[in-house]
């Protein structure tokens with residue numbers, strides 16, 4: 539475990555139906571791996587709506603690890619709608635917005651890009667992170683999206699699971715490096731997320747670390763190195 543990266547911004551629990559661990563198990567593993575903070579970012583399209591109300595009753599600290607309550611919301615229409623009501627987009631601590639094929643069909647590069655621009659236009663104040671933009675099944679214009687993300691104080695995710703063949707994403711080390719280099723050109727913040735669907739993956743950043751080294755990403759723009767930097771970013 540690289541001690542430099544002390545928080546993990548993206549993970550799932552048993553509640554979504556394809557996670558294998560509870561919040562408690564994720565927190566225990568995070569503590570063992572010396573993480574200081576984790577974000578529980580359940581798939582908004584896969585859990586009952588009440589989940590995002592009741593998750594607020596989960597303690598803010600478990601086993602010495604701070605717990606932020608969030609969601610990974612699905613982009614569900616080309617006009618920029620996402621799969622979570624405004625009241626939860628505003629009450630949760632961290633919001634990741636992602637394309638998932640189960641809820642929207644991939645289109646051409648220019649159409650996917652326009653969809654994402656519409657999401658930012660409609661929900662830019664509520665969204666903190668754009669999730670796994672490296673998936674070439676949803677090809678987008680990296681330059682335009684990184685520029686717009688920066689203008690709206692939205693981070694670009696470096697998703698450690700994207701290179702896991704089980705995820706089924708269409709990507710490569712070179713493609714993710716291109717995304718990172720474009721984000722760097724626009725001075726975008728990046729957030730490293732394990733996208734763990736089981737406790738053993740929490741804080742696993744092996745792929746992400748190789749990519750950060752290859753891109754020489756500036757440390758001040760990596761949100762995972764400091765809790766206050768991350769919280770200040772979320773407070774936009």
Ligand SMILES: [Zn+2]
Pocket residue numbers: 610636638669670
């Ligand atoms: Zn996702």
Ligand SMILES: [Zn+2]
Pocket residue numbers: 548549550610733
């Ligand atoms: Zn995810």
